[in-house]
Amino acid sequence: MYNYPLNLTTIALVDIKQQKVISTFSQQQTQPEIPLHLKNLAIKIAINSPEVQEAYGIKPSEKDALMASTKTSLNRTRCERSRHLCVAPTFVKDGKALWAIIDLTDHKLVGVRWTNVGTTGPASPMITERRLQDDKLTACFCEKETPLEKYGWKLNYMLTSSDGLRIAQVSYNGKPILQSAKLVDWHVSYSGTDGFGYSDAVGCPYFSQAAVIAFEPPKIMEIKDEAGNFTGFAMEQVFRSEQWPTPCNYNYRQRFEFYKDGRFRIAAASIGRGCGNEGTYRPVFRIAFAAEQNNFAEWTGANWTNWSTEKWQLQSATTAYTEGKYQYQVTDNNGNGFLMQPGNGNFGDGGRGDNAYVYVTQSKPAVDEGEADLVTIGPCCNTDYRQGPEKFMEPSPDNIQNKKLVVWYVAQLKNDDTKGREYCWAESVLEHGVYVTRAYPCFAGPMFVPTSKNK
Amino acid sequence: MKLKLHKNGVIILLIAGCLLPVFLTSCNEEVVDFDANNCKKNPPFVKTMGFNASNSFFSTSDVKTMGLLLLQSDQPGNPNARITKTYQHPSWKKGGWLAPILVDDAGNIFTSPAxxxxxxxxxxxxxNTIYRVDGKTGVMEEFMRLPFADSINTQNPYGIIGMVYLCETGTLYVxxxxxxxxxxxxxxxYAIDLKSKKIIDQITHIDAMGMGITYTTGKRQLFFGNGRNSDIKSVVLDAEGKFSGSPEFAFTLANLGQRGDDKVRRIxxxxxxxxxxxxxxxxFNLIAPREKQETVYKFVYDEETKKWTLSL
Structure with a gap:
């Protein structure tokens, strides 16, 4: 008897004549032999999945499936991340074996992989869920850039070693907008223990400086307004620990939004769970603008005032915003550019405000100040402006008037596990026989809205 | 060098021939006595610090304290036992977070950053820096820097991963x-002669992790895990502690245990x-060690098949 949510097998010894159970015992993380109906189900899922058909060349028949009852966890391939019951129907063609890992808990294909077949069968080591996911991410997204063109936006994206998902060469209707944008660090501090926390980088699964890695490729999705109209698209990347949402495991989501009207947003969320309920998450965004000559100005309550040298500022309760909730603007000499709207609980994603530090530095052509993959730039537990970007402006701040600019944005998000008010949090609950994760993301990040002198 | 008379008469003759210096270099069939290779000595400073040497151990894996730590527990050998005393010399933090700990036959401790x-x-x-804690004073100092590869890259945050000591020759393998x-x-x-602080031999283009030494097969052998797959290879060590021949496949952890693709942390x-x-x-990433469950596999040498087999 297999317990799907607990991934546990119970064996009962039964006296058939007496119709009595003599004894039972259970084993954790153990799966029983696969019965015929599950074997048939696995084959059906495999032969009907587009990925298998594409890899195999044609739709394989049921009798092409070998070893469908080869249970991955006992026979050396496994769904080690999901801890689900998986089997691997295998299709042999032209001296090679196509492995299709089927998740019999979620009834879905995990992935496919060709292996060489020796004279005695498929080569070892067998393919597992983690291997499939990590290899695909590495080859497709860590080792090369992927171009994307949609709704007038054009960009390249790739997963980095330690700066999350990076977008680069971003243009809108042919005009360069961003040189790059990425998520440099997550600083997590716990106020319950002085100086305790972690400085996590997110990135690729193999050969990287990431502490929390990507499992799945970035997802691209449409954005709709309240009336259901497509207004833009978003790109999302999830990074997570294997054991999430158990304590001291992390899940971070990075999100870029691009709108048909030229707006864009750089955002990220923590979905807990972390090591405690007194945690503060500080994501460090680096947003490098493409224009060679920009100016950065803050709204003082009455007018826009340019920053002349590299500087930082904290968003607070007394921060002045324009009527449109804009705090800053990044514009060229002609007044064309973007208004910047920080997170204030105004983006409909559950965010409660960013309380963000904003830093502006000059992008110097001869010095790399974070354009290449950046190592962890700040410690876990500084509660003031010293989150890392200040290193690029101290001790002598450079002039930032009519310069190529980099905006660093460090949101501060306090987690909460109070029932009904969960934030930056996650928990696992049993529903209809399987454990499901309830996620309470805390999204943060600024929106950039096009502006021109005429406006 | 310890030589052993083998059961096989032919080998005896060969070994006898090896005793003649003129044949020594052409002989690669040296047979050595079994040696547990266990010569580590308690660092004298432990006692002077007021620690009970039999209940004390060193750690580099405390998640809240960077560097080397001396700990005393109320149950030696039990990792979950209550810690009754801790000590950290100010110099023990200078290498940042550390990983391997190796104690030599004089009670000196060798470690390196990770x-x-x-x-x-x-x-x-x-x-690629090796630090040495003096067994008498307890002070940690840089011992030596191993050569760095051509360039530093941001892909791989690791350097030294494993250390093991050959008591017979005083050689540290890193x-x-x-x-x-x-x-x-x-x-x-690297094979490093601790007395002269010199690299006496090296194997290149190999990403080795945890290492161990055994004399079980009648040879002095260094075993090491591969960082890129689950294989364990071995290489014979000669009487001077240098590598003799090329590394050969010994056995694998592939498809064993809960994960099926374990790499060797330690042997x-x-x-x-x-x-x-x-x-x-x-x-080769920085996933928190607490997320990594460890499995200990016991391998036994089968004299008949001349293979290492998993002992269940």
Whole structure:
């Protein structure tokens, strides 16, 4: 008897004549032999999945499936991340074996992989869920850039070693907008223990400086307004620990939004769970603008005032915003550019405000100040402006008037596990026989809205 | 060098021939007595610090304290036992977060940096540095810097990963993956003579992790796990502690245990020469060690098949 949510097998010894159970015992993380109906189900899922058909060349028949009852966890391939019951129907063609890992808990294909077949069968080591996911991410997204063109936006994206998902060469209707944008660090501090926390980088699964890695490729999705109209698209990347949402495991989501009207947003969320309920998450965004000559100005309550040298500022309760909730603007000499709207609980994603530090530095052509993959730039537990970007402006701040600019944005998000008010949090609950994760993301990040002198 | 008369008469003749200096260099069939290779001595400073040597141990894996720690527990050998006393000399933090701990036959401790979650306290340029804690004074100082690969890269945050000591010759073996990349295996195993502080031999282009030494097969052998797959290879060591011949496949952790793709964190040879292989998940990233469950696999040498087999 297999317990799907607990991934546990119970064996009962039964006296058939007496119709009595003599004894039972259970084993954790153990799966029983696969019965015929599950074997048939696995084959059906495999032969009907587009990925298998594409890899195999044609739709394989049921009798092409070998070893469908080869249970991955006992026979050396496994769904080690999901801890689900998986089997691997295998299709042999032209001296090679196509492995299709089927998740019999979620009834879905995990992935496919060709292996060489020796004279005695498929080569070892067998393919597992983690291997499939990590290899695909590495080859497709860590080792090369992927171009994307949609709704007038054009960009390249790739997963980095330690700066999350990076977008680069971003243009809108042919005009360069961003040189790059990425998520440099997550600083997590716990106020319950002085100086305790972690400085996590997110990135690729193999050969990287990431502490929390990507499992799945970035997802691209449409954005709709309240009336259901497509207004833009978003790109999302999830990074997570294997054991999430158990304590001291992390899940971070990075999100870029691009709108048909030229707006864009750089955002990220923590979905807990972390090591405690007194945690503060500080994501460090680096947003490098493409224009060679920009100016950065803050709204003082009455007018826009340019920053002349590299500087930082904290968003607070007394921060002045324009009527449109804009705090800053990044514009060229002609007044064309973007208004910047920080997170204030105004983006409909559950965010409660960013309380963000904003830093502006000059992008110097001869010095790399974070354009290449950046190592962890700040410690876990500084509660003031010293989150890392200040290193690029101290001790002598450079002039930032009519310069190529980099905006660093460090949101501060306090987690909460109070029932009904969960934030930056996650928990696992049993529903209809399987454990499901309830996620309470805390999204943060600024929106950039096009502006021109005429406006 | 210890020589043993083998049961096989032909081999005896060969070995006898090896005693003649003129044949020594052409002979590669040296047979050595079993040796547990266990010569580590308690560092004298432990006692002077007021610690009970039999209940004390060193650690580099405390998640809240960077560097080396001396701990005293109320149950030696039990990792969950209550810690009754801790000590950290101010110099023990200078290498940042550390990983391997090796104690030699004079009670000196050798260790090296390894990043923990991030590289804030572990600059990559220091990854090939060996530190030595003087057994008498307890002061940690840089012992030597191993050569660095051609370039430092941001892909791989690791350098020295494993250390093991050959008591017979006073040789420290150090495995380092510094400079390795996804598609370039640039790691080394260095053999270092501790007295002269000199590298006496090295194996190149190999990303070795945990290492262990055993004499079980009638040879002095260094076993090491591969950082890129689950295989364990071995290489024969000669009487001077140098490598003799090329590394050969010994056995694998592939498809064993809960994960099926463990890499070797450490290899320990027990008193009878069996190999206790500690396997963890490792993919050259900085996933927190607490997420990595460890499995210990016991491998026993089968005299008949001349193979190492998993002991269940």
């Amino acid at each position: 990043p923990f979650i991030n590289i804030l306290n572990n600059p990559i340029v220091n990854n 495995s380092s993956v510094a400079g390795s990349r996804l598609h370039e295996e640039n790691g080394h195993i 320990r040879s027990d008193q009878t020469g069996n190999l206790m292989v500690h396997g963890i998940e490792f993919n």
